[in-house]
Amino acid sequence: MGIWKSEASDCILEKALAGQRISPAEALNLYSSADFLKVMAAAREIRNRKLDPVVVTYTVFRIINYTNICNVNCSFCSYHTSLGSPSGKVLTVEEIVTKMRDAIAIGADQMFLQGGVNPGIPFDYYLSVLHTVKNVFGRHIHIRAFSPSELMEMERLTGMSLRSILRELKSAGLDSVPGAGAEILSDRMRAILSPRKCSVADWVRVMETCHQEQLPGSANIVFGSEETPHEIIDHLRTVRELQDRTGGFLAFIPWIFQRQTDQFKIRSIPAHEYLKMLGICRIFFDNIPHIEASILVLGRGTGSMALHAGADDISSVVIEENVLKSHGLDTEEKARAFISESGFTPARRDLLYRTVC
Ligand code: SF4
Known part of the structure; x- marks a missing residue:
């Protein structure tokens, strides 16, 4: 049985190396049975055919957690507090501008606004933040913001359609959206981890509408809880099918x-x-150009290996991160040194993956 599985995995990797799309069932076979070194080698070969083999990119942005008040209560999150709590806060527009000014002074050119899902914030607040940041710092400062759960809260509060909300946010300065809040796209797992978070169908609906409104973004998966291998691969299937329709990731x-x-x-x-x-992500996602290794959570050892397993980007130099503990690279110099020490040439990019130097 073991030998049969190994041979099947080899055939699947050969199929991928021949340029053919692998099925979810084949991805599941790789996840369950394949030799990880063979998967790494195939993924690296596929990455090298698509992108410059020696270049690994990074970017520099500031995460600004504009509120810690959240009504979603994900079981894995220690950051949030409830509406009315004495420790709850919402940054003023001026505080956000000050944080961004500090970040720009040390090299950031992008801002990632990340909330809780705060039912006490009026829609005008978001428009005011976006308008003000663009007015103060210029249109070239890229603003990525608002997970599907945050956008759905805006729908609920305003009664407006999602499309109208996105158009107003975009007109005020929103450039792209994060892949946040996906975790595992399985309603069974979402009921366990975060029953008040958006369903799989809503996550897909919101991301698809963002892409249709020319708001590109990224997608992620967070695994390592009670999910099954089948649920992991089904998450990848959901994202790939959405990407086939929109091309927005x-x-x-x-x-x-x-x-x-x-x-x-x-x-x-x-x-x-x-x-x-x-x-497997590199092999399965024949329609998504970049695969990132998040050094923020992996640490440097596994992160360095990931660059030899199909990743072409180390995610980012993150200047502030309240939601996760950082194992990361908190200056541009450290990021460049890490990439060089891993055997690659560092190149800075913007949030749309365009090389900037
Ligand atoms: S992870 Fe995000 S949505 Fe979930 S409780 Fe924390 S702040 Fe709220």
């Missing part, structure tokens, strides 16, 4: 859960499983 990023609370089951993902998963 510029990158895919596999993340692993971090221990923030003891309210959910977490399993430790060994490096070889992560690297196999990353390689």
